[in-house]
Amino acid sequence: MAEPLRLLAAVRQFPIRALAKIGVGVYRSHDLRGLPITVLELLERYRKRPSVVECPLAHCRWFGPTGLAYGPGSLHPYVQSLLQHLRGECDSYQETCLAHYWRSWTPVTLAQSLGIDPESAHPLLNACPPLSDFMPWGGKLHFEALRCAAESHVSGPLAQKKIPVSREISVRQVGPKPDWFGELRIHHLVTLHQQIASEGYRQRASACLPYIRQHLVVDCMVRDDDVRFLVANGQHRASVLSAMGQELVPVLLNVSHKRGPSVIRRSESSNWPLVRMGLIAESDALDIFDRVFDGRQPNGFPVLMRAGKV
Numbered sequence: 001m002a003e004p005l006r007l008l009a010a011v012r013q014f015p016i017r018a019l020a021k022i023g024v025g026v027y028r029s030h031d032l033r034g035l036p037i038t039v040l041e042l043l044e045r046y047r048k049r050p051s052v053v054e055c056p057l058a059h060c061r062w063f064g065p066t067g068l069a070y071g072p073g074s075l076h077p078y079v080q081s082l083l084q085h086l087r088g089e090c091d092s093y094q095e096t097c098l099a100h101y102w103r104s105w106t107p108v109t110l111a112q113s114l115g116i117d118p119e120s121a122h123p124l125l126n127a128c129p130p131l132s133d134f135m136p137w138g139g140k141l142h143f144e145a146l147r148c149a150a151e152s153h154v155s156g157p158l159a160q161k162k163i164p165v166s167r168e169i170s171v172r173q174v175g176p177k178p179d180w181f182g183e184l185r186i187h188h189l190v191t192l193h194q195q196i197a198s199e200g201y202r203q204r205a206s207a208c209l210p211y212i213r214q215h216l217v218v219d220c221m222v223r224d225d226d227v228r229f230l231v232a233n234g235q236h237r238a239s240v241l242s243a244m245g246q247e248l249v250p251v252l253l254n255v256s257h258k259r260g261p262s263v264i265r266r267s268e269s270s271n272w273p274l275v276r277m278g279l280i281a282e283s284d285a286l287d288i289f290d291r292v293f294d295g296r297q298p299n300g301f302p303v304l305m306r307a308g309k310v
Contacts, residue, residue, distance in 0.1 A: 029214065029252055031204075039227045042253065043220060043263055050254050052215060057249045060218060060229045060238055061292055063259065064173040065114045065135065066105075069295040070231070070238045072247060075304045077101035078239035082189045083307035086243070093183045097305040102175030102182065104302035110134060110146070113174055115291065115298025116284050124150050124279060132171045133259045136285035137272040141258065143279065172235075185236075193240045201241065203250060215252045219259075221293050223266045228293045232259050264289070 029050040032042060042051055058071030068076045080097035084090045093099055107113040111121035113130035128150040134142050216234035220227050229251060231238050241249055254262050266289055274280045291298065 033250065039220065039253070040222065040225065043222070046254065048254055048256075050252055052250055052252055054248050055218070055229055055251050057238065057242060057246060059227070060216070060231050060249070060251075061221075061295065062173065062235065063133065063219075063230050063232055065288055065292060065298060066173050066301070067292040067294070067296050067298070070242045072242065072245045074239075074242040075306065076239055076242065077304065078185065078189055078236065079242045080305065080307045081186055082193060082239060082243045085186065085190055086193070087307065089307060093179055093186065096182070096186065097307060098182050098186060099179075100305040101302070102177040104175070105173075106175045107300070110149075112300065113298070114280075114284075114288055115300075116280070116288075120281065120284070122279050130171050130174045135260055136269075136274055136280045136288050137264045138260050139273045142260075143274065143277060146279070188236055189240060192236055193243065196240055196244070201246070201249075215250045217255050217257070218251045218253060219261065220253060220263045221266075221289065222263065223290070223293055230264075230292070232257055232262075266290075266293075 029052050030046060031052040032046070033052060033054050037045070039053060039055070042053060056071065058069055058074075060070045062068040062070070062076060068074070070076060070079070074080075077096075077098040077100070081090075084096055090096050107130055109118065109121075109126050110128040110130050111118050111125035114125070114134075114136075116125060118126050124146055128146055131142075131145055131149055134146065216238055217232045218229035219232050220229060232255070238249070256262060266286065269275060269282055269286055269289065272280075272285060275282050275285050290296075
């Protein structure tokens with residue numbers, strides 16, 4: 001009887017796994033909060049099985065190469081701009097920390113946005129503008145995005161117009177950005193803050209919901225016996241909770257998505273696809289990993305504006 005039951009369970013899981021492979025997040029997650037298990041043990045025991053745990057918000061990072069951390073005291077421009085609004089410090093978007101950030105951090109090339117020395121960077125990294133979600137541990141999809149972006153950038157404005165999503169707003173971590181886009185971001189943060197302040201932050205969610213409606217979705221960065229978390233989905237929620245001083249937050253691990261692998265192990269850097277292709281030197285890839293893990297910013301990064309200071 002056990003064998004038919006296992007077969008039935010596998011059949012039921014097939015649609016979920018198939019959807020996961022194409023980036024559609026429908027998961028029946030396992031809530032492991034309260035169990036005596038570390039994240040490293042979870043990654044080994046519940047490999048590729050979406051699971052909910054509680055983690056320090058200060059161990060979470062903005063998805064991308066900036067290394068900006070969340071949590072109480074975060075200098076993330078979303079967090080600081082929300083604090084400015086709550087304290088009545090700004091009369092216009094132009095005065096916000098977010099506007100200052102997007103005016104100040106304007107790397108021209110992908111190499112610069114990653115913090116890689118242009119003299120040693122692969123020519124494609126120097127020929128391409130900053131890309132959304134591009135990290136050294138990315139795969140073939142990221143290589144194709146890099147190649148297409150480099151070709152369109154070299155070909156000029158006519159080729160760039162064929163890109164379906166404007167790079168002006170698609171790459172969230174670098175500026176400049178139009179005012180209307182920044183105003184939308186802050187409006188969303190303020191609305192979300194009002195909702196959480198009124199209703200409380202949801203600690204439980206139906207496991208049948210799409211993953212983006214459950215909890216923060218994070219990728220695990222593993223270095224030796226320590227772990228940090230890249231927020232793959234839920235940047236605004238993480239920012240609002242940081243501004244509210246929350247220290248712990250439920251997160252969803254082991255979720256397949258298009259932004260990259262759900263688990264990134266430093267010890268496997270030589271096997272990262274972009275490193276194997278020779279697009280990023282392993283030493284540069286490790287430097288980016290360690291910098292993001294430690295919450296440090298790339299060379300040339302601006303001094304971030306804080307709420308309460310001009």
